[in-house]
Amino acid sequence: MDRYGAPTLGGHYEGLRHGGVIVLTEPPSGAAAELFYRSLHSGCAVAIPFGENPGFDFLKSKLTEFGTVSPSAEGPHELWWGGIGWSKLSASADGATIRPRIVSYYPFGSDPDDIRSLRRSLDELELDSHIEPVAAELGEQVLCFEKAEFLARMWQRYSEPLLFVEAGATLCEAPLLPSALGCDVALHKWNRWEMSARTLYLGRTARAGQLLRSWHHLAASYPSIWDGYLLDQAWGLTSSEGPLDTVWLPRSYHAMKGDLAAARATILHSEQTTTTSLGPDPGFAGLVRAARRAGRTGARDAFMVMTSEAANENGVAVILRDIEANDARAVAATVEAVTGAFAADCGGYKRFELSLCALKDDLGAAQAAAQQARYRILEIAPGQSIPRDFFAAHAYHTADHAVMTACHLFP
Template identity: 55%
Template sequence: MTSADTAQADGLQTNLDHFLASNGIKLNAAQRRRVGWLVHRLGNAVLSQGGSVPVRDSGVIVVVEPPSGPAAETLYRTLRTGCAVVIPFGENPAFDFLKSKLTDFGTIGPGTDGPHEMWWGGVNWRALGTGKAFRTDAPLRVISCYPRGRGDEQAQRLRDQLAEYRIACDIAAVDTADDGCVHASEKAAFVRQMWQQHREPLLFIEADAVLTEAPMLPSNLDCDLALHKWNRWEMSARTLYVGRSAAAEALLHNWHHIATAYPSVWEGYLLDQAWCLTSSQMPLDTVWLPRSYHAPTEDTGTPRHTTIVHDLPADNADLGPDAEFGIAMRTARRAGRSGGRDSMIVVKSQAMTSDAITVIMRDIASSDAREIAASIEAVTGAFAADCGGFGRLELSLCPWQDDIRAAKSAAKSANNRIIEIAPWQTLPADLFRTIGQSRDAGSVVVMAGHRG
C-alpha cells in the first residue's frame, strides 16, 4: 500500500468515527472493525432514514430505523451491487422485511461495549468476493477427516487439488463409532484438535468435496467463523472456516461440548446451538458464505458459480432429518437474527455465584428501533454498574406472547429470577440490587407503568 493509499484509508476511518458519533450509533470493537473493513473496501458510510435513497457513490448504507414495506422495496431497488447495508440494531424484528430482500453476509454478536447484534448484507457477494484487496496468499490451512474404514481414495483427490492450488492441508483418517460416517462430536473434536495444533486459520471441507477454484474467500474476510446456511436458516458444517480468535475458540469448545452431550442429534442443529450460545456471550463475527462454497453437484456445469462442490442432492435432505424441524426458529434465522426464545445477550458479572437473572423485553413490535436500543443499553449498563449479586444477566427480546411464555419457561427451569419490562419504561438505578434482595427464585417481576 502506498503512502497515498494509507492516507486515504486513514481519512475514511476518521470520517467513519465522526459519522458514528454524530448519529448516535454505538458499536462494539468487533462491529466497528467490520464496518471499517467495509468502508475500506467499498467506500464511505451514509445514513438511510425512513427508506431514504442513499447517494449513488456511497459504499456502506447504515439503516437505524426500520423502513416501511414500500420504502424497503425502494431502498433495495436503488442499491448498487458494489455496496453493503449495515443494521446496527439487528436484533430488532422490525428490520426483518428489509433483510429478507437482501443477501445476508454476516452478523456480529453483542458485547459489553456494544449490546446490540449487528447485521450486514447486500445485493450479492460479487463486491466482496474479488477486487484489489482480495489476497490469494492469505494464511489458510484446509483440514478434513474421514472414517478410517472408508479408505483414502476421495481424500487423496482433495489433497491433490489443494496441492495444485498450493494450499497447505491436513487431511486425516479418524477412528469413528460408525465406519460409514463421522458423527458431529467426532468432527468437532477433530476441528478443535487441528485448531490447537496449527497457527493458521482453518477451513474444514468434507473429504468427498470437489474444488473448482482455490477457496480463498473465507481467509480474506477477517472473521471468527464462516459457513453456509441453506434456506437462510439451516447451518451446515460441510464447509466451515474458523479464524484465530478467542471467540472462534469458544465456538469450537461449545460445539464439541454440545455435540458430545447429544450424540444422536444431527450436526447442523448442534452447530446452530453452539453458535447461539457463543454469539450471545461475545461479539462473534460470523460470515454466511455464498452458495458457491456449498454447491450441490447439480450446480456443476451450469452458469451458477461454484468453488466447493459437495456430493449432495439438491433437496438438501441430508441436512435435517425432519422437514418440519425447527419451525419456531426458521423465521429468525432467515432474517439473520436470534429468535425471542434465545437469549439475545448474556453478560457475566464479577460476582462469584451461579445465580442468574433473566430480563424479558416485551412490546417491541410497538416501539421504535432507537427506543428498543436505548432500553437494551440501559439494562446492560445498569447490570454492569450494580449486578445485585447476580453472576449472569440473560436478556431476551420477545415480540409475541408465545415467545414470552417460552422465555419464562426456560428461565424458570434454570431457576433464574425474571424481570419483564417494556422498552419505554425507565429503570431504577438499583434495579438488580432490589431484585437480588428478594430471593424468591422463579418469580416474575413485571415493571409497572404506562407509555407516556
Template identity: 55%
Template sequence: MISADTVQADGLQTNFDQLLAANGIRMSAAQRRRLAWLSERLGRATIHQAGSVPGRDHGVIILVEPPSGPAAEILYRSLRADCAVVVPFGENPAFDFLKSKLTDFGTIGPSFDGPHEMWWGGLNWRPIAPAEGSRSDSALRVVSCYPRAYGDDHAGALREKLAEFDIACDIVPIDAADGEHMRASEKSAFMLRMWQEHREPLLFIEADATLSELPLLPSSLECDIALHKWNRWEMSARTLYLGRTLAAESLLRNWHHIATAYPAVWEGYLLDQAWSLTSSRMALDTAWLPRSYHAPAEDAGTPRHTTVVHNLPTDNSDLGPDAEFGVTMRAARRASRSGGRDAMIVIKSQAASNNAITVIMRDIATSDAREMAASIEAVTGAFAADCGGFGRLELALCPWQDDIRAAKSAAASANSRIIEIAPWQALPADLFRTVGQSRDAGSVVVMAGQRG
C-alpha cells in the same frame, strides 16, 4: 441527528466514533472495525434518512430505523451492486423484511461495549470478494476427516485439487463409532485437534467435495467464523472456516461440548446452538458464505459460480431428518439473528456468585427501533452499575407469548431469577439490587406501568 455527509468516513476510527455518537449508535470495537473495513472497500458511510435514496458516492448505508414494506422495496431497488447495508440494531425483528430481500454477508454479536447485534449485507458478494485470479498472502490450512470405512479414495478429488492449488492440508481417516456415519462430536473433536496442532486459520471442507478455484473469501474477511446457511436458515458444517481468534476457539469448544452431550442430534442444529451460545457471550464476527462455497454437484459446469463443490443430492435429504425440527428458529436464522427463545446477550459481573438473572423483553413488535435499542442499553447499563449480587445477566427478546413462555421455562429450569419488561418502561437504578434482595426466589418480577 446529523447526516453522515458531514462526516467523511475515511477509515479513521475517530471519524467513525463521531459519526456513530452523533447519531446515537453504540457499537463494539469489533463492529466499528467491520464498518471501517467495508468503507475502505466500498466508499463513504452514510446514515440512511427515511424516504431518501442513497447517493452514488455512498458505499455503506447505515440503517437505524426499519423501513415499511414499500420503503424497503424503494431502498432495495435504489441500491448499487457495489454497496453494503449495515443494521446496527440487527437483533430487532422489525428489520427482517428488508434483510429477506438482501444477501446476508455477516453479523457481529453483542458485547458489553456494544449491546446490539450488527448485521451487514447487500446485493451480492462480488464487490468485496477477492479479485478473480488473485492469491491471498494469508496463511490457511484446509482440514478434513472421514470415516475410515470409506477407504483412502474417498477424499481423492479434494487432495488433488489442494495439491494443484498448493494449499497446506490435513485430510485423515478417523475411526467412527457408527462405522460409515461420522458424528458431530467426532468431527468437532478432529477440528479441536487440528486447532491445537496448527497455528493457521482452519478451513474444514467435507472430504467428498472438490474445489473449482482457490477458496480465498473466508480468510480475506478477517472474521472469527465463516459458514453457509443452507436455505438461508440451517447452518451447514460442510464448509467451515475458523480464524485464529479466541471467539473462534470458544465456538469450536462449545460445539464439541454440545455435540458430545447430544450425539443423536444432527451437526447443523448443534452448530447453530453453539453459534447462538457463543454470539450471546462475545462479539462473534460471523460471515455467511455464499452458495458458491456450498455448491451442489449440479451447479458445477453451469453459469452459476462455484468454489467448493459438494457431493450433495439434488433434494433436501442432506438436511436434518425431521423437516419440522427447529421450526421455531427459522425466522430468526433467516434474518441472521438470535431467536426469541435464545439469550440475545449474556453479561457476567464481578460478583463472586453463580446466581443468574434473566430479563425478558416483551412487546418488541410494537416498539420502534430506537426505543428498543435504548431499553437494551438501559438494562445492560443498570446491570453494570449495580448487578445486585447476580453473577450473570441474560437478556432475551421475545416478540410472541410462546417465546416468553419458553424463555421463562428455560430460566426457571436453570434456577435463574426472572424480570419481564417492555421497551418503553423506565427502569429503576436499583432494579437488580431490589430483585436480588427479594426472598421469593421463584417469582417473576413483571415491571408495571403504561406506555406514555
C-alpha cells in the same frame, strides 16, 4: 468501509445508489423496503447497527446477508450487514495475505476415492492441508462429536485459520474470502436459515475457539443429534456471550453437483442438490427446529448473557417485550440502559440473560426457559427508565429464594 466508501444514513429511497455504505437505524415499511432494495447497486453495502430488532427482518430477507457482529457489554447491539450480491467482496478476496489450512477427514477403512479429488484440487491450488482417516464408531457414518473432536485436534495442532470441508468436495479456486474479511467464523446457511457444517471456517481468535469448545461440548452431551443443529446452538450461545464476528458464506462456498451455483463454485460438494442429508434430519422434532431468524438470536435464545463476580449461582432473566410495536431507537436505548445497569451494579446476581420478545409465543418461551433455570424474571418495556440500581432494587431477599417470580415493571 475500505471497500465501499464513507457511510451515510439511510432513509431516502429515490434514485439508484451507485456505491457506499448505507446505515439504517429504523426499519422501513414494506413499501419503503421495496423502494430501498430497488435503489441499491452491487457496489452498496447496508449496515444495520440494531440488527437484533425483528422489525428489520423483512428487509434482510430481500438482501444477501454478508455477516453479523454479535453484542457485548461495550456494544450491546447486533450489527448486521449485507447487500445485493457478493461480487464486490469476492473480488477483493484475492488480496488476502493469510491462507487458511484446509482440513478434512474420511472414515477409516472407507474407499479413499472420495478424497482423491479433494487432494488433487488442493495440490493444484498449492494450499496447505491436512487430511486423515478417523475411526468412526458407526463405520462410514461420522458422528457430530467425532467431527468436532477432529476439529479441536486440528485447532491445537496448527496456528493458522482452519477451513473444514467434507470429504468428496473439490476446491475450484482458493477459498480466501473468510480470511480476507478477518472474521471469527464463517459458514453457510442451508435453506437460508439452517446452518451447515459441511463448510466451516475458524479464524485464529478467542471467540472462534469458544465456539468450537461449545460445539464440542454439546456434541459430546448429545451424540445422536445432527451436526448442523448443534452448530446452530453453539453459535447462538457464543453469540450471546460476546462479539462473535460471523460471515455467512455465499452459495459458491457450498455448491452441489447439478445446481446452478456449480458453474461458479469455489467449493463444490459431491452430493446432489436434492440430497436430504444437506438439511435437517426429517425425523427431528419440529419444536426444536425453529429457523434461525435473519442472522440473529431470537427470543427462544438469550440475546445477550453477562456474568458478574458475585459469589453465588443466582441468575436473573430480563425480558424486553413488545419490541416490534415500538420505535427501534427506544428499544436500543432500553437495551443499552439495562446492560449498563448490570455492569454498574449486578445486585448480587451471578448471571444476567436478556431476551427480546415481539410475540406472545416468544414471551411464553422466554419465561419457561427462565423458570426452568430457576432465574428471577423481570419484564420491562421499550422506553422504560432503567435506574443504575435496577438490579439491586430487585435482588433476592434471601440466598435460598425458592420461587421464581415475574415482576412486570412497565412505566
